[in-house]
Amino acid sequence: MEEQKVIPASRGTRWPNIAKLGCVLVRVTVGALFVFAGATKAYDPGAFAIEIQRYQLVPWIVAALISVYLPWLEMLTGALLLLKRFERGALLLTTLLLLIFTLALASAMFRGLSIDCGCFGKAFTATGTTVPLLRNLLLLVFTGILWMEPR
Amino acid sequence: MRALRQALLILLAALVPAGLTAAFHPRRAAWTQDKLLPGEVELQTVLAWGSDVLWVDARSLKDYEAEHVPGAILLNLEDWEQLFPRFVDQWRPEQKVVVYCSSTSCELSHEVAERLKANGIAPVFVLKGGWEAWKNRK
Secondary structure, X not given: OOOOOOOOOOXXXXXXXXXXXXXXXXXXXXXXXXXXXXXXXXXXXXXXXXXXXXXXXXXXXHHHHHHHHHHHHHHHHHHHHHHOOXXXXXXXXHHHHHHHHHHHHHHHHHOXXXXXXXXXXXXXXXXXXXXXXXXXXXXXXHHHHHHHOOO | OHHHXXXXXXXXXHHHHHHHHHHHXXXXXXXXXXXXOOOEEOHHHHHHHOOOEEEEEOOOHHHHHHOOOOOOEEOOOOOHXXXXXXXXXXXXXXXXXXXXXXXXXXXHHHHHHHHHHHOOOXXXXXXXXXXXXXXXXX
């Protein structure tokens, strides 16, 4: 008697449509936020360097170098996330960047620095550090979801 | 491993526009910066804060009446008792206060800033270069 072949259900079919839609929304949110955040900083790197300096974590020359590099890295990773190209690499960088931003914000809060986040250049000022910290934690949860998304 | 390799390529790719920014962007930061004293801010920084700044002119009444930063309040040590209540009327908690005097060499702005802090006003900053820096702004 011929043995019946059991075809395992693919992960794609087991992954409900609602979850797929959720992943798309999460991807668009994270990707678009990164592109927007990068673009606002790339417009005025000098102002961004000052925002970095206020964290009192790096010397001025490092802040100046970060101010010309980080905005483009953010835009690139955000765009690649949106386009689903170099996806794993973009997701890895997004997660690492969010971890670094979160640690910097937490350290500013811990040291009692009265500074703005500087996350979106001049687009949003007087944001303090608490709301951006919570937003970053939420974005980290979002990246976690994207890591778990089946491919 | 694939994620790491891709991440490395993205990091390298971002160097290209970053290099162009460093070379040609009109608003890029200067690579060196004069040392700021504690509590001092550069004019460029204050301008980047936007309109939510309360300027305090620590110079004499005569200098203030001749010229001052638009919207600045006069508050000097000579007439402190009389001027401080006026300052408090205009000040909102959490608003950034920036004190200036005539130039880099004057100490009045630092003294007024210290006295403001002693009266519970925060955050208070001193404008590096004072009124001269404002007048010479580009």
